[in-house]
Amino acid sequence: MVKVNDKQFTSESFMEFYQYTVILCEYLKAHDYVNGFIVVHDYSHLNIMELVTKMNVTEMQQFVTLLIEGYGARLKGIHLLTDSKTIELFVKTLKQLLNKKIGERVNVHPTYEDLHSIIPKEILPIEYGGTERSIKELHEDWIEAFSSDEHVEYMKMMNKACTDETKRLSEKFNEEYLGMPGSFRSLAVD
Secondary structure (H helix, E strand, C coil): CEECCCCCCCHHHHHHHHHHHHHHHHHHHHHCCCCCEEEEEECCCCCHHHHHHHCCHHHHHHHHHHHHHHCCCCEEEEEEECCCCCHHHHHHHHHHHCCHHHHCCEEEECCHHHHHCCCCHHHCEHHHCCCECCHHHHHHHHHHHHCCHHHHHHHHHHHHCCCCHHHCCCHHHHHHHHCCCCCCCCCCCC
């Protein structure tokens, strides 16, 4: 659940969201098995045209690639909550960044009731007519989890992680045992 509280949306707001999401993915990777994500963005109190003009498409493309390919995030649905008529511009831009299968999972909901037809009330916060705790309580719980000593140590360890290039197979090995390095798309024999 993503709710934008600040009416003055800036390009830095996107970066803060990306950073928060990466921390969330790292936490979930370390502590849980995730079968998939259902993402809900509440843009009901936001000027969509301002959102689109502040968006850097290249950064968003890199972020989406990181989530899907880097973290293996399975997006089961992206739900945008707004009654704005200009949301179609944002959705059109978003669908260009996603593959066709995931692009078909982007839905716009003008009301909470419309959202309830897709997402069960049991997992929606109270502010959205659900029975789950408030967004503020859930956010505070996540911040506490991200700030725990265990998770901070895990993040430090992950930041130090790197590959040992001395153990990488060299082309010399391939040449010696397999012939010429590289790949051949077509081979013509006389």
